[in-house]
Amino acid sequence: MRQSGAIGIDLGTDSVKAVAVETVLGESAARVIGVGASLGKGIRKGTIAEPEEAGQAIKEAVGALEKSTGIKSRGAHVGIGGAGLAFQKSKGLVAVSRADSEVTKEDASRAVQASEANLSRLQNKEILHKFPIVYRVDNEVLARDPVGLVGVRLEAEVLFITAFSQSLKNAIKAFDEADINIEEVIASPLAAAKAVLDEREKEVGVMLMDIGSTTTSIILFEEGLPYSLEVLPFGSANITHDIATGFRTTLEEAEKLKINYGSLRQESAPPKKTARGGEDLVYGAYSKKKLSEIIEARLDDIFELAEKHLKKYERAGLLASGVALVGGGANLPGIEILAKERLKLHARVAEPENLGGFKEKVKNPAWSVAVGAALMALDHNSNTSPFFRGRTGSLFHWLRAFLP
Numbered sequence: 001m002r003q004s005g006a007i008g009i010d011l012g013t014d015s016v017k018a019v020a021v022e023t024v025l026g027e028s029a030a031r032v033i034g035v036g037a038s039l040g041k042g043i044r045k046g047t048i049a050e051p052e053e054a055g056q057a058i059k060e061a062v063g064a065l066e067k068s069t070g071i072k073s074r075g076a077h078v079g080i081g082g083a084g085l086a087f088q089k090s091k092g093l094v095a096v097s098r099a100d101s102e103v104t105k106e107d108a109s110r111a112v113q114a115s116e117a118n119l120s121r122l123q124n125k126e127i128l129h130k131f132p133i134v135y136r137v138d139n140e141v142l143a144r145d146p147v148g149l150v151g152v153r154l155e156a157e158v159l160f161i162t163a164f165s166q167s168l169k170n171a172i173k174a175f176d177e178a179d180i181n182i183e184e185v186i187a188s189p190l191a192a193a194k195a196v197l198d199e200r201e202k203e204v205g206v207m208l209m210d211i212g213s214t215t216t217s218i219i220l221f222e223e224g225l226p227y228s229l230e231v232l233p234f235g236s237a238n239i240t241h242d243i244a245t246g247f248r249t250t251l252e253e254a255e256k257l258k259i260n261y262g263s264l265r266q267e268s269a270p271p272k273k274t275a276r277g278g279e280d281l282v283y284g285a286y287s288k289k290k291l292s293e294i295i296e297a298r299l300d301d302i303f304e305l306a307e308k309h310l311k312k313y314e315r316a317g318l319l320a321s322g323v324a325l326v327g328g329g330a331n332l333p334g335i336e337i338l339a340k341e342r343l344k345l346h347a348r349v350a351e352p353e354n355l356g357g358f359k360e361k362v363k364n365p366a367w368s369v370a371v372g373a374a375l376m377a378l379d380h381n382s383n384t385s386p387f388f389r390g391r392t393g394s395l396f397h398w399l400r401a402f403l404p
């Protein structure tokens, strides 16, 4: 018997991906009911630029999902990414309210509110998620959960994940265009993490890298909580562009070369000599060795920026669970070997796991965000996002106020 179901949508630049999942009584793993995808339109570097076009792409993806599953979708949980995603940490201090100085739940939430009030640089941004990292009672006792402790002053340190207000407004417009309710907006790196990381990895320290087409998103976890987040404006489409320029060929041909022959650090067979004594050529004209070099050069740049991120947040070489690579760009054979070398961390390519039903349909790192968004919806214990609302909720009303 079905207990609950949800639809997750990843608004990607290259493609919009929609997945339906359900939980069934007596089964621990969520079941994949089906998927639908469409060519990304109206989305630039992960951010909706033209809501009408993006709305069409959403309609097509959801239409394909409905056709393949026979279900009718009312609303969706949406992963949004792009350069507008960022994080900020802030502190908030309150006086403990009870006469006997015991910290209550209300004190804890007031301390979180105070930290929100202390946030700087919030112009044109909206808070998507808040994670209380630690509480301090009277400036000395540190606790994850301060309720029941005794003291006079309570301070909360909170991590906020924010998005550009404009991106959210455009997302609302695009989903309106597609006639789908947004039930929840999730920062896409958090959604991807939900699909591919386990609690132990997040506890001991892990970096997730989502190599999309035009962006690469990085999120670090430590002690079970997000630690930092950054969206780099480069992805696998940049590799395609480099191949097109390097071989003076079209983008279509370059994409085919990348998908069919692109690889890194692979133990390859010795180059076959052609009749003219040339090296191993593909499509009769392109050197496989040069192809690998072009791909490696661009990925090197991306991993260098990821390493900079690790250094900036003093986590270089410190993440016991290493790096998990997701996104369509993680499909290049041998990418984990390059990541391991460059980041000096254990590296693995990750894809949505622990699923039942038509799980083969999402067995690709590119499906992590869509699957994670749907799984977060099923996860009743998750209350990290204030926006679980639908057309009547606070996010919706708040955003509506800005629309003409």
Ligand SMILES: Nc1ncnc2c1ncn2[C@@H]1O[C@H](COP(=O)(O)OP(=O)(O)OP(=O)(O)O)[C@@H](O)[C@H]1O
Residues within 6 Å of the ligand: 011, 012, 013, 014, 015, 016, 040, 045, 046, 081, 211, 212, 213, 214, 215, 216, 235, 236, 237, 240, 255, 258, 259, 262, 326, 327, 328, 329, 330, 331, 332, 366
């Ligand atoms: N088998 C493959 N080998 C190499 N690259 C691949 C493969 N499959 C997909 N890609 C690349 O992955 C990219 C698409 O990945 P993904 O679907 O994660 O992007 P997106 O989410 O739409 O984009 P973004 O996250 O930048 O908004 C494309 O650039 C595509 O060329």
Ligand SMILES: [Mg+2]
Residues within 6 Å of the ligand: 011, 012, 013, 081, 210, 212, 213, 327, 369
């Ligand atoms: Mg993406």
